[in-house]
Amino acid sequence: MNARALAGMLVAALGAWAVFSIYHTPAKAAVAVAWESSNQCAQCHPLPFDEWKSSWHAQSWTDVEVRKQNDDFGNSDCIDCHAPQPVFETGIGNRVLPRSTRRIEGVDCIACHQMLDGRMAGTVDNPSVACRPLAQRELVRPEFCAGCHNQHGTIDQWKASKYAQPGPDFQDCIACHMPYRDPADPTKGRNHTMHGGHDIELVRRAVTLEVRSIAGAPQVVVRNVGAGHNFPTDERSRASDIFWRPLDGSDTPQPWRKLYRFRNPYRFEVGQPNTELPAGQALELTIEDDAARGAIEVALFFKLTPYYEDPERPDPERESILVHRVSWKP
C-alpha cells in the first residue's frame, strides 16, 4: 500500500468520525445533585426505597431496643455502624466511620450507593439521570458488607464455609439477604428489605431440629443447613435456645427445661464460651434426664435479646420466637 492510499484512508476515517461527532447527540449528562437525604431517592426508586424503609437497616438509628442498649447513642462508639459514612468513601473492606448528618436514616441508600464523585453505584451506567448511576460489581461483594458485619466475624465465618468456595454451592451475602424480587426475572432487581434474624422464616430455613433415639434415650440434633455463617451470628444480643419438656398427656403442659444455648457472649460475661453453630455443622445432645424416658417435646427458640426476665424460670414461648418444635416417643 502506498503512502497516498494510506493518507486517503486516514482522511476517510477522520471524516467519518467528524460526521459522527456532528450528527450524534450523546445522552445529555445530568446536572450533579447534592444528595442530602435518602428520601430524595424515593422519587425515582419507590420500590427499593419502600423496601429499605421497612428494613432494619433503615431503623438502625431509631430502633427502641438499639437505643436502650446504647443509652440513646450516649455510647457514641455505636454510631460508626448505625449511621455510617458512605462505604465507597471509607473504602470497600475498610472499617466504616460515623457521619454527622441524617443519622436518623441509619444505614441508608446513600451509605451503600454514593460514590466519591457524588454518582451512585448501581447495576447500570446512565449519566443522563439525576443520580448518574455507574454499574459497580463491588456492591455485591461480601467485603462491601464487611465494614460493619465482620466486626463480629460474620464474613470470616462465611469465608470458612462451603458457600464461599467457587462451585455449585457458592452463595454470597446477597444471595440470601438480598434475593431477586422475581427469581425468574433478575431484571426486576433485588429486594432491599435485607432480611436477617428478624425474619423468622429465614431463621427456620437456616437450621433443622431432629430428635432421634440413641439406646432408648432422646438425642437432639440441630444442624446449620442454611446459614452461610454461624447460627446465630453477628449480634451478641442474638441467642437461640433448645428447650424440652415431658409430654404427660395432661392439659397443662409442664414448664420448659433448658437444654442448650447457641450464643456468642458479651465480653463481660466471663467464663461463657462462644457456642454459635458454624455453617454446615451439627450439634448432638442426648437428654439423660429420667423425665425424658417417656414422650417429650423439644423446641428450638430464637431470641433477639439475650436475657430472660427470670433466668431461673424462663418462658421461651412468651419471651422468644419458636423456630422448630418436635415431639418424640421412645
Place this chain on the structure above:
Amino acid sequence: MKRALIVTLACAGSCSESPAPVPQPVAQTQTTRRPVAREELAKVMAELGAPVPPAEIPDELRERAQGLLETLAGTDAAMRRLARTELRDLGPAVAPLLAARLADDAAAPAQLEACAEALGEFDTPEAAEALLARIEAMRTRKDTAPWVRTQCAWRLGSGTQDWVVPRLILHLRYETDHETVAWIARTLAHFGNFAGLDGLYVIWRTGRTPEMRDLAAQTLGLLASEHGFPDSDALLRAWIEGDPEQRLHAPPLSLLHRREIWARIAGFSEWQLRGVDDARFTLARESREATPLLALALEDENRYVRIHAAQTLERLGRRALAAGPALMRALDDAEIAPQAAETLGAVGYREAESALSARLGPDQPIDLRTSAARALGKLALSSSLVALEPWTKDDVQLDLRVAASCARVRCSPADVPRPLLESLLRHMTSGQVDSAEPENALALWLAAQAQRDQERFGDAARRWTEVAGDDPPLRVGERAELLRGLFAPQR
C-alpha cells in the same frame, strides 16, 4: 488538504456537546503526613531502652522466698507475720516468684496477701504488672476471690507506677466487686486521675446493699477531702470541667505512661472496633496530660488515627481545651473536619467561634456546616446568634436547620422566638431528624424559663424531668404534649 482536515476536526470538536463536568471528589488535604503515632511510640520505646529480661533468681534467694511462702501457708499467726516482713525485705529480685504465686488460684490467702503487699512495696514495673495481671484475670476466668483484686488495687496505689492508669480505667468497665472499684478509684486518684468517681457515684446511688452504698459514699468523701475539695460533687465538677482553677493534682506522665497512651493511639488504625472502642474509652478518661499527645495525633497520616483522636478529645471535654489550636488546623482536613468542629465545641475553645461561623456557609460540605452549628451551640456564646440565625430558616437543609436552631437556643435560651421553639417542637416528633437534639435544646430553654419565671414554668420544668424512662418515643411524646400545653394560647 491538511488545513481542511484541521478545520473539519475543529468544527466537529466544537459541534459535539461536551458532557457536564463531573463533580470532583471531596477535597482531601494534600499536606504531607507522617505516621505520628507509630513514630512517637518508637521514640518512647527507644528512650526506654531494650527490655531487660528478668534476672535468674539466685538459688539461695529462691529457696528462702519459697520457704517464707510455705510459712505463710501455715497456721502460726506470729510466724506468718514475720515471714511477711522478711519476704518484703528480700527485694524486687524475687518478684517473678511472687508474681507466679499471686496468679495461683490454689495459693493460701495469707500467701496471696503477702505477695500483693511485697509486690506493692517493690514498686517496679514488673511488680506492678503482676498486680495488674491479677486484677485483670477476672476477665478471662472466674475469680472466686475478689478480695485479692481489692488488695492488688490498693497496693498499686502506694507506688509510682502511673502507667497502670489506662489499664485500671479499662478494667473499671468490667469490675463487679464494689470494694475493688473503690480501691481502683483511690489508686487512680493517687495518680491524678479521677475517672473512678463515676463508678463510685453509681454504687452510691444504686448499690445492692447499704454496705456497698456506704463504702462508696465514704470513698467519695475521702477523695474529696484528700484533694482539698469540700465535697465529691465539687471534685467531680473540677475533673469534668478541666480544672480551670488548677486545683487538681496533675503529675506529668511518666515515660511508661506515655508508651501506654501512644500504643493505644497507634491502635486506632486497627480494623476491629473492639480494640478501638477500648482505646477510646480509656483515653477519654485520662487526665488533661494526655491532651497534647492526642492533639499531635491529629496530624497522623492514617485517617482512622486522626478521626479517633479527635473523637477522644471530644470525649475528654474540657480537659482537652489545650488541643484547641490543633483542632483549628484540623478544620482544613476534609476527612476529619466535621469531627474537629464538634470537638472544638465540646472542649470549649471559644477562640474557634469565628472559624466555626465561617464553616456555616453554603460553600462548605453539609456535614461540616451541621457540625459547626452544633459546635457553636456547645460554645453557647451569645455573640454567635447573628451567624446562626440565617440557618434556622425553613428553606435550609433539615439537619443544618435543626442544628442551627438548637445552637441558637443554647446561645441564648432566655429569649428564643416562639416560631423557632414551635419549629423545634415539630422536629422533635416529626421522625425526620433525631429527636434527641431538639429535645435537649428545648429542655435547656424550659430550664432557663423556669429559672426566670418559676411561677409560670416551674411546674412544667419539674414534669419534664419526671417524664424520664428508657422508651424514647414514649418520653418524647409526653414531653411534646407538655410543651404543646405551654405554647397553647392562654385563655
